Amino acid sequence: MIRFESDYLEGALPEVMEALQRTNLEQTPGYGEDPHCENAARLIREKCAAPEAKVHFLVGGTQANFTVIAAALRPHQAVIAAETGHIAAHETGAVEATGHKVIALPSPDGKLRAEQISACVEAHWADATHEHQPQPAMVYISQPTENGTVYSLAELEAISAACREKGLILFVDGARLGAALACSDVGLPDLARLTDVFYIGGTKLGALFGEAVVITAPALAKDFRYIIKQRGGMFAKGRLLGVMFETLMTDGLYERTGEREVALALKLRAAFEEKGWPLLYDSPSNQQFPIVPDAALEKLAAKYSFSDTLRTDSAHRAVRFCTSWATRPENVDELIADIKAL
Amino acid sequence: MIRFESDYLEGALPEVMEALQRTNLEQTPGYGEDPHCENAARLIREKCAAPEAKVHFLVGGTQANFTVIAAALRPHQAVIAAETGHIAAHETGAVEATGHKVIALPSPDGKLRAEQISACVEAHWADATHEHQPQPAMVYISQPTENGTVYSLAELEAISAACREKGLILFVDGARLGAALACSDVGLPDLARLTDVFYIGGTKLGALFGEAVVITAPALAKDFRYIIKQRGGMFAKGRLLGVMFETLMTDGLYERTGEREVALALKLRAAFEEKGWPLLYDSPSNQQFPIVPDAALEKLAAKYSFSDTLRTDSAHRAVRFCTSWATRPENVDELIADIKAL
Amino acid sequence: MIRFESDYLEGALPEVMEALQRTNLEQTPGYGEDPHCENAARLIREKCAAPEAKVHFLVGGTQANFTVIAAALRPHQAVIAAETGHIAAHETGAVEATGHKVIALPSPDGKLRAEQISACVEAHWADATHEHQPQPAMVYISQPTENGTVYSLAELEAISAACREKGLILFVDGARLGAALACSDVGLPDLARLTDVFYIGGTKLGALFGEAVVITAPALAKDFRYIIKQRGGMFAKGRLLGVMFETLMTDGLYERTGEREVALALKLRAAFEEKGWPLLYDSPSNQQFPIVPDAALEKLAAKYSFSDTLRTDSAHRAVRFCTSWATRPENVDELIADIKAL
């Protein structure tokens, strides 16, 4: 079985494994207060052109999401997300478990629009009984989204402006940020400038695990480590995260990893289009969603794994193919050849 | 600096690193549903003589603690712990953040007594206004405790009997369980037989990270994976935990690791006693708490790290020395020589 | 100003005020453990033909809702409601504040259909990643709904059957239950027979305040008073609730109160229809939602209050007129005359 069902099927990049091995017997203090974390944070601040930003390393995405949201909101406040957003759809109500409602807005492609956000907030304040509803106070978006789509710089600037006008915190989930860096005009300094908090995903970009949370809003940074600890994200051997992120942030490894996986995904996309399979979402990143005849899917499934997205009609399904740092080019070529031969 | 301040200063056992390297490019499904997790769970069930037990792998101890407690208790219920217990003293109110009170009972040595537990529960029910107080419904103990002490089988049996008589869930935090296995008469089958849920710690016993939660009570096992996900403990590359635990659970590696660290700690203990330094707690495990004259501490601190526990009088402090899987015997010998020479 | 904007504009029925005055200097134990609460509970069990039911008196509807839900659900479970349901739309995220997601289903009239519920639950279990989503475990409906509509006995039986087939708890919010009793074929014994828990609203039916929660499912009844206390609903002078409910439950006062307010509302409805004003919802109960030309609304607003529901087009708004136990027939007649004269 050649697997394309997700981008977390393997372990870590060779460079990352090598760094873990090399530092294995070093003795360092725990809980992220070690020289590797310090160095990784410095490298991230530099890449983000954000010398004042606070950088914290968490183990996973769901954990990063609810930790940031719990730290940021007062009890009556809610977070706006696309209805397909990870916090709305795939975290078992983790945000609600911290006490906050997720206000899920419709989206055809996984992206929120600045006008949607403004309209949602204006409707809240215009309602005479707004005190009887959770107060929208934060916007959560993903770059790229769950659908593989990415925000352009113009779109992100518009969202950022809307948030600042309305007094909302802007939070960007970058679980697959490396892919977006390779296919959008939004760079790390843009994220640091336009958001209050975002994270640079490691789990899906060549680390064994780990997300680097970058906080630029001082109010949000205050006491953040207490909340990491309280929510189970304070890693005893925190230096592992430091070691992995300093590796990823050195010599452009993180960016190259994103570029590589996106290039392979776009080869797949071209093959789908050539075959006449429409795409459910217009994704420029490492997740591709072709709409495939059932008969073709059945044949492919004997040799390849992919994930099921939705049935589009009685004879077709949309499915997801992911590439990652570990995807082998020869496997992509083999899949393309098999598609052509169908 | 030679470090004895904690037992999570280094990475992982060579066998563990080798296994991670060896399996690095395997493709497996995520979220703990892979053959390595399945195999590790099987090995654990065998060692525990608990063929029906459910085994889940979580990333860290605080996370394991609050996930188990949140899964087990109804909203009005509370968990009993020693006032020095990790959930009472060192988790930033993580249990309270799930909505539950920790009923902290005094303990001279970190251990709870069966009679204490019974008395606490009886006092609750005897109070005419007990509905105005959280209902004790679970007991949390650690093996070994934060103070290095361990429960004997007789003690654990008494606690288990008290819990069953009173209808309480018994939960054992085994973050350092490998050390306890090496110095108490309580084995894994005893834990499985006498408790409702416990965990086998990996973070402090040679894994990079990870705790194996063993659930023997069926009511507690139901839907546990939902709660892991909701609380941030569902690891995307869950197979890493499987790989590490199948390594630890093979050929007695886990047990040997505990024996080795305990043997080194007892050498240290003997040196402290020979020097005439009293021990704050009578610990047979890998944490030792000598009470040391300030002048001696000052000299040692130039070369060794240890952690501060408390000031016992104006000229002495109790400090903690830990050994681990990574402690080098020659460093222990050097420290002992330096103590003798003081 | 003659007010029709809500059904909680005045104090309490004369009979209720008289009973409070008559019992004012009685000395009773607190917290609902007094003879009046006992007697009121007995009367309710009789009316419900539910001799085993547990009855608890809470102060208000939001409190009753989140207390019942918090008592019933495990942390990963969610409650299904219509998107217009009170818990979804008008409680400031009170249910989320207890940690649970509200799964909001669309509804044209405020009612859920049995098939919707079944489909939602089946979709959950059919999803391979259902552990990454909150588990639907309870259904919340209101009788009557926020839109004034009511469930027929056949509809409620279908919902009850769907819930029992799928293992869901069925909870009915009866904040305005008196109105529904007057205009549907669902009686109190039906509610007791078909649901797991429901409440009989007092605040909107002639009491100063108070809701009588009737629990027929034994698992839900266990330890419920602890949770009332924890969530702020344990009333010190609980006997006030007992006194008010024993008054309402005597000599058919509760039922008569509902009949009276519904009769007045239906007079209003006939006048709206005669005037050619369409109704936003087909409500047989004490809330009526005519769609009114702006010019007419402007004139009415000088003399009458009503609440705004939504703008239906550029020249019309849907508004809500409520009747209550305190609505004076002559005020209804005056409003009808003024409408005719427009």
Added chain:
Amino acid sequence: MIRFESDYLEGALPEVMEALQRTNLEQTPGYGEDPHCENAARLIREKCAAPEAKVHFLVGGTQANFTVIAAALRPHQAVIAAETGHIAAHETGAVEATGHKVIALPSPDGKLRAEQISACVEAHWADATHEHQPQPAMVYISQPTENGTVYSLAELEAISAACREKGLILFVDGARLGAALACSDVGLPDLARLTDVFYIGGTKLGALFGEAVVITAPALAKDFRYIIKQRGGMFAKGRLLGVMFETLMTDGLYERTGEREVALALKLRAAFEEKGWPLLYDSPSNQQFPIVPDAALEKLAAKYSFSDTLRTDSAHRAVRFCTSWATRPENVDELIADIKAL
């Protein structure tokens, strides 16, 4: 049976009942946005010499406590209380249910000392691992305490100064504040000046129910109504609270009520002392705690109710006698005569 077991055995003062009856058919908007609430708030601001304070009316004490605490604290923060404080001992973990730890400090008489508070906070910050512990951020005290004792102005000023020095919010539970006003040198303007938030209890001072929360700290006042609603404290017929508090706050009724009940309690105290019964606490307020021989208690119990506090030795118990607005002087005289005759 003549009852002295608590101060919430009866309904409300005649003046309060009369005001409720008089306003019963008034039509007012709901949720505390009516002229009576406005007027009551104005009267309270005047009495407190706090023209900028925000005043909110809640139904009960537990609700007021957790609503204020939830509104004030970030997730990692904790509230300091005496171990006998109501939030620590008698609210079924309501504060923990909002996610926050109660740091319970020992107290011989129910009062906290300024030095205790300072020491607790200093110990937190001095601990190198303070991020692993909940951060003390608020102090909760009661005036009078559960033990009947009261803070002097000097004591309250010292506590206030300590809180301001350490950056803690000071919150005073005044469930029985009327009693304290009658027997301490702390007035309402002192409370407004020295605390961030406090409440004026109505339930135990002649109202049917209700607590008036006075917020002087602007950060705490922001969005407070959302949180009241979310936590179940937004009363539909909020004007009932307004009517009751404007009655209590007019013509010195509240103060007179406190004076009257304290005077009766002090008569009882004198009788206990004359009889040679020691007092468990040196209470100048409406709760008295004599230590009584078992034989005497047994005789008294046939005619009088009181509440049990604790067994002090094999032949004596400490019990509590309460007076209230409704206590009849002739009943106090009868009790005193019966004590003398024992």
